[in-house]
Amino acid sequence: MKKKLVVIGAGMASGRMLEHLFDAAPGAWDVTLFNAEPRGNYNRLMLSPVLSGEKTYDQIVTHDDAWYSAHGVDCRFGEPVVRIDRKNRVVYSNSGGAPYDALVIATGSAPFIIPVPGKDLPGVVAYRDLEDTQAMMDTAGKDAVVIGGGLLGLEAAAGMAARGARVTVIHLMGHLMERQLDPAAGYLLQRDLEKRGIAVHCKGATKAIFGTDRAEAVLLEDGTVYPADLVCMAVGIRPETRIAVDAHLEVERGIVVDDALRTSDPAIFALGECVEHRGQVFGLVAPLYDQAKVLAQTLLGADAVFAPVQTATKLKVTGCDLFSAGDFADGPRREDIVFRDPGRGIYKRLVLENDRIIGVVMYGDTADGAWFYGLMKDGTDIGPMRDTLIFGPAFQGGAAPDPMAAVAALPPEAEICGCNGVSKGAIMDAVAGGACTLDAMRSCTKASASCGTCTGLVQQVMALALGGAVQDAPEGMCKCTDHTHEDVRRLIRSMGLKSIPAVMQDLGWRSVGGCHSCRPALNYYLLAEWPLEYRDDRQSRFVNERNHANIQKDGTYSVVPRMWGGVTTPAELRAIADAAEKYDVPMVKVTGGQRIDLLGVRKEDLPHMWADLNAAGLVSGHAYSKGLRTVKTCVGKEFCRVGTQDSTGLGIRLEKLMWGSWTPHKLKLGVSGCPRNCAEATCKDIGVVCVDSGYNISIGGAAGMEVRETVPLASTPSEDETVQIILAVTQLYRENARYLDRIWKWMGKVGLDWIRAQVVDDLENRAALVERFQISQSVYRRDPWADLSTPSETPKWAPLADLTLEAAE
Amino acid sequence: MTIFVDIGSLDDIPAQGARLVKTAQGCVAVFRTADDRVFALEDRCPHKGGPLSEGIVHGTSVTCPLHNWVFDMNTGQAQGADQGMVCTYPVKVQEGRILIDASLIRRSAAA
Ligand SMILES: Cc1cc2nc3c(=O)[nH]c(=O)nc-3n(C[C@H](O)[C@H](O)[C@H](O)COP(=O)(O)OP(=O)(O)OC[C@H]3O[C@@H](n4cnc5c(N)ncnc54)[C@H](O)[C@@H]3O)c2cc1C
Ligand code: SF4
Ligand code: FES
Numbered sequence: 025m026k027k028k029l030v031v032i033g034a035g036m037a038s039g040r041m042l043e044h045l046f047d048a049a050p051g052a053w054d055v056t057l058f059n060a061e062p063r064g065n066y067n068r069l070m071l072s073p074v075l076s077g078e079k080t081y082d083q084i085v086t087h088d089d090a091w092y093s094a095h096g097v098d099c100r101f102g103e104p105v106v107r108i109d110r111k112n113r114v115v116y117s118n119s120g121g122a123p124y125d126a127l128v129i130a131t132g133s134a135p136f137i138i139p140v141p142g143k144d145l146p147g148v149v150a151y152r153d154l155e156d157t158q159a160m161m162d163t164a165g166k167d168a169v170v171i172g173g174g175l176l177g178l179e180a181a182a183g184m185a186a187r188g189a190r191v192t193v194i195h196l197m198g199h200l201m202e203r204q205l206d207p208a209a210g211y212l213l214q215r216d217l218e219k220r221g222i223a224v225h226c227k228g229a230t231k232a233i234f235g236t237d238r239a240e241a242v243l244l245e246d247g248t249v250y251p252a253d254l255v256c257m258a259v260g261i262r263p264e265t266r267i268a269v270d271a272h273l274e275v276e277r278g279i280v281v282d283d284a285l286r287t288s289d290p291a292i293f294a295l296g297e298c299v300e301h302r303g304q305v306f307g308l309v310a311p312l313y314d315q316a317k318v319l320a321q322t323l324l325g326a327d328a329v330f331a332p333v334q335t336a337t338k339l340k341v342t343g344c345d346l347f348s349a350g351d352f353a354d355g356p357r358r359e360d361i362v363f364r365d366p367g368r369g370i371y372k373r374l375v376l377e378n379d380r381i382i383g384v385v386m387y388g389d390t391a392d393g394a395w396f397y398g399l400m401k402d403g404t405d406i407g408p409m410r411d412t413l414i415f416g417p418a419f420q421g422g423a424a425p426d427p428m429a430a431v432a433a434l435p436p437e438a439e440i441c442g443c444n445g446v447s448k449g450a451i452m453d454a455v456a457g458g459a460c461t462l463d464a465m466r467s468c469t470k471a472s473a474s475c476g477t478c479t480g481l482v483q484q485v486m487a488l489a490l491g492g493a494v495q496d497a498p499e500g501m502c503k504c505t506d507h508t509h510e511d512v513r514r515l516i517r518s519m520g521l522k523s524i525p526a527v528m529q530d531l532g533w534r535s536v537g538g539c540h541s542c543r544p545a546l547n548y549y550l551l552a553e554w555p556l557e558y559r560d561d562r563q564s565r566f567v568n569e570r571n572h573a574n575i576q577k578d579g580t581y582s583v584v585p586r587m588w589g590g591v592t593t594p595a596e597l598r599a600i601a602d603a604a605e606k607y608d609v610p611m612v613k614v615t616g617g618q619r620i621d622l623l624g625v626r627k628e629d630l631p632h633m634w635a636d637l638n639a640a641g642l643v644s645g646h647a648y649s650k651g652l653r654t655v656k657t658c659v660g661k662e663f664c665r666v667g668t669q670d671s672t673g674l675g676i677r678l679e680k681l682m683w684g685s686w687t688p689h690k691l692k693l694g695v696s697g698c699p700r701n702c703a704e705a706t707c708k709d710i711g712v713v714c715v716d717s718g719y720n721i722s723i724g725g726a727a728g729m730e731v732r733e734t735v736p737l738a739s740t741p742s743e744d745e746t747v748q749i750i751l752a753v754t755q756l757y758r759e760n761a762r763y764l765d766r767i768w769k770w771m772g773k774v775g776l777d778w779i780r781a782q783v784v785d786d787l788e789n790r791a792a793l794v795e796r797f798q799i800s801q802s803v804y805r806r807d808p809w810a811d812l813s814t815p816s817e818t819p820k821w822a823p824l825a826d827l828t829l830e831a832a833e
Numbered sequence: 834m835t836i837f838v839d840i841g842s843l844d845d846i847p848a849q850g851a852r853l854v855k856t857a858q859g860c861v862a863v864f865r866t867a868d869d870r871v872f873a874l875e876d877r878c879p880h881k882g883g884p885l886s887e888g889i890v891h892g893t894s895v896t897c898p899l900h901n902w903v904f905d906m907n908t909g910q911a912q913g914a915d916q917g918m919v920c921t922y923p924v925k926v927q928e929g930r931i932l933i934d935a936s937l938i939r940r941s942a943a944a
Contacts, residue, residue: 198848198867207867352868357907360892537849537867540889540896540903563849567887567898575898579884824852824863824931825840827938 037296038130044320062102075183142233177258568648589675590618599640617654660697667697669714837932862886879917
């Protein structure tokens with residue numbers, strides 16, 4: 025009598041295994057095939073083309089009824105196996121049993137369903153089988169939400185979008201496909217998807233799915249609600265091992281098998297996504313096909329050994345050219361080589377270890393993917409070609425990436441010189457008309473003739489038009505880029521770049537995540553440019569601004585509450601004294617800016633101390649910020665016998681308007697009530713000295729490493745106008761200066777006359793500047809102490825773990 | 834073979850940030866990169882003792898917040914012209930949990 029083979033699961037792995045078995049030894053086994061799905065084998069990889077309408081189900085069937093009957097397979101489709109009786113060697117479905125001599129478990133994976141309210145509503149699907157695909161094909165003209173921005177989720181999203189659905193992808197992490205891509209490449213992918221009308225919401229945690237009879241909407245932790253006629257969860261899969269666990273086979277993450285694919289029971293074998301081999305589980309078909317070959321031989325009594333190899337992925341979303349292979353996980357001694365060509369939307373990254381490629385990601389141009397993949401699989405020592413490796417097999421000469429690409433990519437109407445409204449096209453035309461030097465350009469178009477911050481860009485546009493360099497390019501912002509600070513600011517504006525990864529990708533950064541000098545600058549430029557849209561990136565801030573306190577040399581912090589205009593009350597002083605005692609502050613000191621400094625506070629105490637100070641009505645003094653710090657004031661006419669105006673009141677008014685604002689460098693103001701200048705207002709960034717007839721405003725003072733006296737900007741008769749001019753000049757500085765330039769330094773570059781023209785003479789421009797300042801303040805005029813001393817934030821200030829306690833046990 | 838202990842969830846560390854772990858051998862900074870790799874380094878800059886956990890993380894490097902020395906987190910080696918290095922410790926992520934070298938629990942490195 026022929027021996028009986030029972031197979032559980034008619035999936036891609038078992039299908040291939042049966043082919044090998046029947047090819048090598050037709051009729052050796054009597055086969056019974058169970059499948060939970062009411063059908064036989066089809067090519068699961070091709071569900072995406074079925075979803076998008078490029079293929080039909082019939083076209084992806086791999087084994088039809090004729091094939092099964094030709095090989096005498098007893099098909100039990102639509103009958104999930106519910107139990108394995110190992111003692112008597114029988115498997116059971118709900119309609120009866122089948123005895124076996126050998127059993128193969130090939131149950132694949134179960135999709136992971138996030139345990140949120142509403143997950144069981146009709147209209148919530150995974151992306152695993154034909155039923156799921158059919159539900160998704162039905163969304164034309166409807167709202168669909170895909171949870172999970174990995175490979176599978178994006179295939180689902182693109183497929184539904186192709187069917188005419190309005191699709192939103194919700195992704196928990198900061199960027200799409202974070203396992204394969206770095207933030208810049210993730211941004212590129214996101215932009216491509218958005219171009220196709222797919223909305224993407226990163227850092228989105230699903231809280232609940234709403235609906236009465238079926239799914240209607242998805243609610244996120246941050247309160248956002250997306251309407252959804254269909255919700256597709258594609259957040260991950262895990263091996264489907266339930267029947268193996270029930271049968272007491274050895275199961276870790278998957279069903280444990282040896283090199284011959286035998287489980288802990290010698291009569292039972294397993295293959296496919298449900299297995300774990302030497303600690304590894306599988307999610308792509310290539311290694312499963314190798315398993316199929318090995319298992320067929322094992323069943324025929326031959327010795328065969330399964331040894332997994334590295335696998336590569338290609339995203340099957342039409343129009344998104346992505347290739348990813350190998351390992352991007354944590355590990356010591358790993359290095360990256362990154363190449364970007366922003367003009368063409370191309371990104372390539374190689375992960376190296378010991379001069380061997382261990383990971384490859386390519387976006388936009390994947391032509392060399394197979395070559396890199398080959399080097400990776402063979403473990404080739406790439407040391408000798410390291411310098412030119414990233415350029416691919418065809419290129420071993422090695423030209424540096426072109427820093428001009430970003431400028432070349434700008435449309436002709438893009439504004440290059442903001443002061444004079446000169447477009448890229450106008451500069452190109454002027455060059456064509458004979459303006460070949462910067463001076464000639466300035467005299468015929470006025471481009472870069474005013475504040476001059478766009479000089480580098482103008483030169484690059486001219487070089488583009490001339491086909492060569494005009495003059496030596498000015499120095500780049502840092503080693504990550506050749507663009508100057510001024511160019512970067514202007515390109516952020518004209519290209520509409522709204523995130524750090526966007527800037528790095530589109531302006532061709534040479535590094536994987538920038539460095540400590542460009543990241544804080546970019547963060548500032550973006551929040552100054554897009555106050556309503558950009559979200560501050562705390563990790564791109566210097567420690568003081570991240571922790572809202574000044575770090576001291578021993579790693580403790582100092583805390584400075586705000587005292588508006590230097591004025592305080594007994595109650596506030598009492599609260600400060602209480603806090604100083606409660607947190608054992610070793611020194612209490614009055615600062616040069618008329619505030620009280622509590623020195624030597626431990627990091628984990630910060631949020632508690634803030635909460636106490638908040639309770640007494642005190643807020644952060646921003647004594648740590650590249651932003652408004654203090655407005656120092658003198659007594660003024662309220663009390664002083666010589667005071668001419670209410671200098672204290674004006675100082676308080678300015679501080680209340682301006683606190684919380686971020687500026688290129690620290691910003692200190694002073695207001696004195698008469699020329700005796702007790703507030704030392706003439707060595708501040710902006711100073712006001714009151715006189716009988718009104719207010720003298722001067723700017724550009726400093727008392728730091730450079731000591732400078734302010735220079736007069738304007739004299740006004742009214743306090744209101746004084747305030748307007750100060751807000752306008754602050755905003756001009758915010759929009760225009762290079763990060764880490766104090767006002768005096770910026771003034772040296774653009775000239776006092778230009779500043780005066782902008783904020784004193786041009787009333788319309790002054791009003792516009794003030795308005796933009798106020799818009800920004802509507803976001804940033806808030807107390808970081810209150811935001812960060814909440815119950816959810818406070819624990820983050822303490823150590824993550826204390827292993828010294830465990831040692832004591 | 835290294836034995837590992839669980840010190841918390843990957844989500845407890847912000848991307849491109851760090852958290853401190855107190856150990857019998859001093860403070861250890863556990864970093865998370867933008868692409869979710871983790872590294873564990875001694876939290877004391879060899880220059881003047883700056884807390885590396887408060888530095889800016891870029892790629893697989895961190896810049897000391899006090900005087901801008903840059904360290905490669907793979908090796909602990911100072912980059913560029915600066916000379917020096919910090920200890921690195923085995924650390925890994927498994928199913929969203931961070932595991933660190935259990936020998937850090939022991940009283941002292943020499944014992
Ligand atoms: C939409 C989609 C796109 C994909 N794209 C790619 C790609 O581009 N490249 C790539 O390499 N891989 C891709 N994959 C992954 C690939 O399809 C899987 O790796 C492969 O199908 C796994 O094969 P398998 O035989 O282990 O499991 P499956 O093919 O999943 O088959 C398992 C079968 O077992 C059945 N079953 C489960 N439990 C029982 C039970 N108790 N009784 C009876 N039957 C049961 C299931 O119903 C299923 O039919 C994709 C997967 C999906 C879902
Ligand atoms: S600056 Fe003039 S008004 Fe102010 S305190 Fe001094 S003397 Fe009085
Ligand atoms: S203490 Fe780290 S650089 Fe000086």
